[in-house]
Amino acid sequence: MSLLTVKNLGVTFRQDGAEIPAVKGVSFKVGKGETVALVGESGSGKSVSALSTVSLLPESATITGSVTYDDQQMVGASDKLLRKVRGNDISFIFQEPMTSLNPLHTLEKQLRESIELHQGLEGDAVRKRIIELLERVGIPDPETRIKSYPHQLSGGQRQRVMIAMALANDPDLLIADEPTTALDVTIQAQILDLLADLKASEGMSMLFITHDLGIVRKIADRVYVMKDGEIVEEGRTEELFANPRHPYTKMLLSAQASGHPEPVAQDAPEIASTEDLRIWFPIQRGFLRRTVGHIKAVNAATLSVRAGETVGIVGESGSGKTTLALAVMRLISSDGQIVFLGDNIQGWKSRELRRLRRDMQIVFQDPYGSLSPRMTCAEIITEGLDVHGIPSGKSREELVRDIMIEVGLDPTTMHRYPHEFSGGQRQRIAIARAMILRPKLLVLDEPTSALDMTVQQQIVKLLRDLQKKYGLAYLFISHDLRVVRALAHKVMVMKSGDVVEQGDVDQVFDAPETDYTKALMAAAFDIEVADGASM
Incomplete structure (x- = not known):
């Protein structure tokens, strides 16, 4: 019926x-x-x-x-x-819980509004119903969590809260x-x-x-x-x-990302590396702001990436993937060795780092959020040139036209604004902004997660082509293991700040050694992975 x-x-x-x-x-x-x-x-x-x-x-x-x-x-x-x-x-669950939940209200207040409006419950009866709903959707310790605000929960927990709100009135x-x-x-x-x-x-x-x-x-x-x-x-x-x-x-x-990147040349130079890199954020309390502990975001991470090579960094939210990449680029403080283009840059001052900035660029997950809505496509792409200077021989407009063609954009659209482009086109603009400086290292932070499968496939091909042409080194951060397999040469698996496994991508994907990596593979490929089993 x-x-x-x-x-x-x-x-x-x-x-x-x-x-x-x-x-x-x-x-x-x-x-x-x-x-x-x-x-x-x-x-x-x-x-x-x-x-x-x-x-x-x-x-x-x-x-x-x-x-x-x-x-x-x-x-x-x-x-x-x-x-x-x-x-x-009829109830709804939407894609992004952070924009659907009110950041100024606790979980209890947001769930209470719906229950009181539709069910007429009051007082302790409402609180009991809220705890029951949070338990049903798998929120740990719900009696404590109801006092939390959305930003204090992980992405998965926020989505569970959205489901609890949708289920509050037993919809059909x-x-x-x-x-x-x-x-x-x-x-x-x-x-x-x-x-x-x-x-x-x-x-x-x-x-x-x-x-x-x-x-x-x-x-x-x-x-x-x-x-x-x-x-x-x-x-x-x-x-x-x-x-x-x-x-x-x-x-x-x-339309699924498939295939493999070009092999890395035997004599490819090392672009960046870390050794025992540690990123701990202090927890400070009291009037004098004394340090009483640390949030251990990354513990003793060691990696190396060569020209023409992609290192995939995978793991759940909060595992330290993005934090590690930001530390490699010296955008956040860390302890341990960071070598970039042969120099140990740990401890360098901002003025010393400035000359290296054009050689290390980043592309973010959300192209709409990382592009200024008040700037045209051309203005966005040339932001870096304003800081690092325009190479001799070509005008600014020629450089914009050339890089737009290279990333698959129509150069006649260079004076349009971000809202006039699709999601895939906006991501190409973000890549063009990074590539116009001809960097040696490109950090790609979830660049395909918000895109349709067909567009995702196009972006993977574009990244492969750019890497082959310019010998780019990529640090590719993603939770989509199919895309990682299609783009990466090596993979690093992170959990709670620790590197639990790393190696050649086929080795880690086909024969994962740790239980955590096996769980990631099983979730991504909908399989049971046994010790040494091939996928």
């Missing part, structure tokens, strides 16, 4: 006097106790379709067609009916919009297991929105594939994966 039925759904947005279609004649169903996946790339209309079910779109949107929930028409429904259904019968339908995209593979596996358990125990229906077909295979009963606002294919999960019919579905299924 169908719980949610969408027929011929159309959504247009009014912008500058024009009507822009986002969803065109979409129809799908979610049965009771069923998990249905909406899949497709960014901009395909997945999230707009889901938000339309309870009219959560802005006033600039026009919704046509029919959406019936439990035989009630949602399109054009009264505010009273929509308020009753939203958060009570849970709409999960990319709920695991930014999570580590082990946390992602835990969240998916939790959702599957809740579905089984509560008899809950789920509409799961994602661009990751690997997740769909694990969790969905049926799949609808969306492209350019339309559904191009649908079917039971097993059938669709085994016999995709539409070219777009086939492309999505094949």
Whole structure:
């Protein structure tokens, strides 16, 4: 029996006097106790379709067609009916919990608001319900944690809190919009297991929105594939994966980072190395700010990266991956040896380091957050030239045009602003900003985690091509082990600040030695890894 039925759904947005279609004649169903996946790339209309079910779109949107929930028409429904259904019968989990949770309120206050609004409970009864919900989603020590603020939790814990909020009123339908995209593979596996358990125990229906077909295979009963606002294919999960019919579905299924980088030359010089690098942050208390302990972010890390070589650094959030890379670039303080281009730069002053800065650059995870919305593409790309100077022989505009072509961007767009580019294009701008200085070392901090699989594949190819052409050394930080395998020569596995395993990428992936590495591989590749077993 169908719980949610969408027929011929159309959504247009009014912008500058024009009507822009986002969803065109979409129809799908979610049965009771069923998990249905909406899949497709960014901009395909997945999230707009889901938000339309309870009219959560802005006033600039026009919704046509029919959406019936439990035989009630949602399109054009009264505010009273929509308020009753939203958060009570139909709940949402969104992609980024840090932006969905209020940073100024404790977990107790945020969960209390929903429960008091919909269930009418008060006082101790509400507190008891909150603790019960946090226990159900696997938050440790919930009686203490309810006084915590969102920033005091890990990414996985924040997502669990979002799930607790969504479940607070025992909804019949849970709409999960990319709920695991930014999570580590082990946390992602835990969240998916939790959702599957809740579905089984509560008899809950789920509409799961994602661009990751690997997740769909694990969790969905049926799949609808969306492209350019339309559904191009649908079917039971097993059938669709085994016999995709539409070219777009086939492309999505094949869009995974694969292959291997070019081998490193035998005589390739060492670009950077560390020996017994330690990064401890002091914990200071009292009026005199005495040091009473340390947060041990990185303990005795030793690594080496040569020209044309990629060292992948993997591990869960909080393992010390990014902290280690920032220390190598001397952006944070550390103890131990750091050698860059033959010099031990540990202890160098800012003025001494300045001449090395053009040789060490970084590309961040979120290209939108790391690009100034007030600067044009050309201004962003040439930021480094303003500091380090323009090489002789070419004008600034020529340099921008050349580097944009090299990273696969149209140089006629150089005067546009970041919001006018797609996610993949913004990441190419970030790479161009780093590459225009012709660095020797490039730190890549989760550069593909927020991108669609097809765009991710393109960025991996671009990074390989740039490395081959310029002999770049990469420190590649990622929780996506498939991308690491496609790009890295060596891999370092970190856990709680310790390097627990490192070696050639095939050796570590095919025959992991530590239990932690085996758990990472099992979560990433959905397998059981035994001692010495090959993947």
